[in-house]
Amino acid sequence: MTRRRAKQQRFLPTVELPVGAEPGCELCQRFVRSVSRHHLVPRQEGGRHGPTVALCQPCHSTVHLLLDNRELARKYSTVETLRLAPELQKYLEWVRRSRIEHISNRRRR
Numbered sequence: 001m002t003r004r005r006a007k008q009q010r011f012l013p014t015v016e017l018p019v020g021a022e023p024g025c026e027l028c029q030r031f032v033r034s035v036s037r038h039h040l041v042p043r044q045e046g047g048r049h050g051p052t053v054a055l056c057q058p059c060h061s062t063v064h065l066l067l068d069n070r071e072l073a074r075k076y077s078t079v080e081t082l083r084l085a086p087e088l089q090k091y092l093e094w095v096r097r098s099r100i101e102h103i104s105n106r107r108r109r
Contacts, residue, residue, distance in 0.1 A: 028092055036060050037053070038054075039052050040078060042073055044069050063088070066087045
């Protein structure tokens with residue numbers, strides 16, 4: 001196995017839900033076609049085998065854009081606290097009104 005392939009397999013894939021299932025993002029609580037698994041405590045902070053939640057792609061990208069891993073581990077280790085994060089309130093108001101399935105955002109570094 002090449003190094004590139006081994007590196008790609010570490011990331012959790014997007015989960016396509018079967019027809020008839022109620023797909024939903026646990027953060028914005030919208031019904032979406034596909035979700036990805038988000039570690040509530042990031043793997044880098046010791047949450048490799050910890051709980052995960054299903055997030056749509058826009059929410060997953062935005063969570064990692066606006067909050068760093070240390071903040072996620074210390075302050076937002078449950079979906080309820082993540083839903084109440086002040087940094088995400090403006091985004092959550094916007095996305096709940098939106099029918100968007102995929103957004104493109106670039107991470108600030």
